Amino acid sequence: MKMPRSVEEILKHADELAKRFEDYEPKPEDERNVDAVLALRDAVIERSEAERHLSAAVDEARVAGLSWSMIGTLIGTSGEAARQRYGKTVA
Numbered sequence: 610m611k612m613p614r615s616v617e618e619i620l621k622h623a624d625e626l627a628k629r630f631e632d633y634e635p636k637p638e639d640e641r642n643v644d645a646v647l648a649l650r651d652a653v654i655e656r657s658e659a660e661r662h663l664s665a666a667v668d669e670a671r672v673a674g675l676s677w678s679m680i681g682t683l684i685g686t687s688g689e690a691a692r693q694r695y696g697k698t699v700a
Contacts, residue, residue: 667695 663684670680677696678688686694 664695667691 667680667684676688677692680695681688681691684691
């Protein structure tokens with residue numbers, strides 16, 4: 610569906626969405642397990658925090674003189690892959 614452009618198209622689209630909302634009847638298969646959604650959200654947040662921590666540790670390792678090869682070995686990848694991923698973060 611193309612995005613509405615004029616005021617008239619926007620209002621028509623809003624009316625269509627409102628009707629779909631009003632006509633919606635939830636079915637049991639539409640329900641989501643809130644605990645599973647929250648667990649997934651928490652895991653994504655933890656992964657993001659871990660990635661920031663790892664990036665900071667790589668920066669520190671580079672400042673301390675560790676080679677990309679050594680860093681790659683320690684984080685489980687090649688030195689080139691480590692440099693490509695984290696090399697731009699080092700000032």
